Amino acid sequence: MNEDLTVTRTLVVPAAELSERFSRSSGPGGQGVNTTDSRVELSFDLARSPSVxxxxxxxxxxxxxxxxxxxxxxxxxxxxxxxxxxxxAARERLARLLRDAAAAPAPVRRATKPTKGSQERRIAEKKRRARTKQTRRSDGWD
Structure with missing residues (x-):
């Protein structure tokens, strides 16, 4: 797989900057798990990459x-x-990590006051709930 890794439309990591290492994997595979180097480690030098x-x-x-x-x-x-x-799977995981790290920061949220109507609805709901609970109470020990 000597293909470039497409992270976003504007960010493409050349295949030459990726290094793969293979080793034996634990997990499913039966007897072949002891002889096949199916585990993949994909590395990318982000700090020194000329493509970023x-x-x-x-x-x-x-x-x-x-x-x-x-x-x-x-x-x-x-x-x-x-x-x-x-x-x-390793290429997809690396691309997702780089894509999430490259995403623009979320806009800063400006705090606003609740509207008059929302305050009145909240108080009315609290009073309604209090009346409901009031009817459930018993005044003494029965």
Whole structure:
């Protein structure tokens, strides 16, 4: 799979910047699990990648700081028996992580006051609820 990894329409990671490592996987596979290197580790050096713009790199490094080791992002996939399926799963997982890290920050919410009508509805509902509970009470110990 020497294909470029498409993260967004504007961000594409060249295949040359991705490194794959294969190892034996635990889990399903029967006797073949001991002989097949089906587990895939896909690594991308985010800190030194020339394909990521400088302004975007800073945002992504900040958001992925807990997952990076020396600026390198690594994902592993071993849920499938076939190496090819695990390669696809690892690529999809890496693309999703990078896409989420590259997303624009949410707009800042401006706090507003509740409307007069919503305040009146809230108070009316509280009074209605209090009347309902009042009817359930007994005045003494029966």
């Amino acid at each position: 713009p400088e302004w975007l790199r800073a945002r992504m490094l900040g958001r992925l700081s807990g997952r990076l080791v020396d600026g390198v992002l690594t994902v592993a996939a071993s849920e499938h028996r076939a190496q090819l399926q695990n390669r696809g």
